[in-house]
Amino acid sequence: xxxxxxxxxxRLLVLLAVFLAxxxxxxxxxxxxxxxxxxxxxxxxxxxxxxxxxxGCLAILVAIPLGILLSRPSMARxxxxxxxxxxxxxxxxxxxxxxxxxSFLGIGTVPAVFGLFVATLLPITRNTYTGLKGVDPALxxxxxxxxxSPTQRLLRVELPNALYVIFAGIRTALAINIGTVPLAFxxxxxxxxxxxxxxxxxxxxxxxLAGAIPTALLAIAVDxxxxxxxxxLVPRGVNPSRA
Numbered sequence: 001x002x003x004x005x006x007x008x009x010x011r012l013l014v015l016l017a018v019f020l021a022x023x024x025x026x027x028x029x030x031x032x033x034x035x036x037x038x039x040x041x042x043x044x045x046x047x048x049x050x051x052x053x054x055x056g057c058l059a060i061l062v063a064i065p066l067g068i069l070l071s072r073p074s075m076a077r078x079x080x081x082x083x084x085x086x087x088x089x090x091x092x093x094x095x096x097x098x099x100x101x102x103s104f105l106g107i108g109t110v111p112a113v114f115g116l117f118v119a120t121l122l123p124i125t126r127n128t129y130t131g132l133k134g135v136d137p138a139l140x141x142x143x144x145x146x147x148x149s150p151t152q153r154l155l156r157v158e159l160p161n162a163l164y165v166i167f168a169g170i171r172t173a174l175a176i177n178i179g180t181v182p183l184a185f186x187x188x189x190x191x192x193x194x195x196x197x198x199x200x201x202x203x204x205x206x207x208x209l210a211g212a213i214p215t216a217l218l219a220i221a222v223d224x225x226x227x228x229x230x231x232x233l234v235p236r237g238v239n240p241s242r243a
Contacts, residue, residue, distance in 0.1 A: 037210040040195060045214055047190040051109070051181050052222070055116035056174050063121050063173075064166065067128025068154070079129065086122045094119050094180050102187045112181075112189030119180055120173040127169025131162030160235050167230035171223055178219040182211065 070079040097118055101111035135158050143153045159166075182193030192211040199208030 037195065037207060041192070041210055041214055044190065044192045044194055044211070045218070048178070048181050048192045048215070048218065051112055051116065051184055051189060051191055052174065052177050052218075054109075055113045055120060056177050058113070058117050059120040059124055059173060059177075060170060062117075063124035063169075064128050067125045067166075068132065070125070071129050071132035071158075083122075083126060083129070086125055090119065090122050095183055095186070098183055098187050107188040109189050111187055112184035115187075116177055116180060116184065120177045123173040123176070124166070124169045127165050127172075128162070131165030131169075132158050134165065135161045163234045164230065167226060167234065171226045171230075174222050174226060175219050178215065178222060182215060 069075060070082055075082075094115065098112065098115040101115040101118075105111040105114060139157055139161065140153060143157045148156065181191045182196050184191050185193030185197055192215050195207050195211030196215070199205065199211065
């Protein structure tokens with residue numbers, strides 16, 4: 001009689017749990033209540049993703065060049081102090097960062113994007129810096145030995161070998177970003193936080209879950225998307241454990 005391996009058993013248990021949850025939800029009427037909030041969820045998911053895309057792309061565009069700059073030998077003395085300055089963005093609670101942003105930039109999308117940008121910046125910068133500094137010195141010596149210029153070494157040797165670590169930083173940063181976007185509702189920027197915080201205020205569990213569940217699913221979906229992108233772009237010869 002064939003035996004199920006561990007992964008097959010886990011899949012079976014997950015499917016069974018989903019089936020039982022669906023039966024329970026249908027019997028208790030929760031599905032009908034969730035459907036009531038579906039138009040709101042569809043509208044707010046677009047706002048949520050827009051805030052994530054704007055702040056995340058801005059962080060990537062700033063953090064990767066900054067990490068490259070700090071990894072250069074000429075910047076060795078200021079690299080760690082600069083990292084500590086960036087660390088302020090993660091040390092201060094995100095809600096406080098958003099409140100400070102609102103104090104200078106008003107309410108709405110602009111302060112929310114700035115606050116999320118600050119909260120997202122460090123993981124990408126840190127991983128870019130760490131990935132580039134972790135490139136095998138033997139590879140750098142070989143590249144210099146065949147006459148590559150510093151720019152060629154960066155583009156053809158360092159960045160390809162650091163891509164795995166850089167993508168890990170982007171995955172972490174975007175996960176933090178998506179989980180933080182609900183707070184942007186508190187400063188008038190919209191997003192799924194509208195359902196979450198309104199549900200909490202009204203003690204409406206279904207409304208709260210209608211915002212919380214899509215937020216969790218978005219985080220999982222974006223993480224999977226970045227993981228697939230990394231799988232496609234990271235050179236096959238790179239050893240992730242070394243990078």
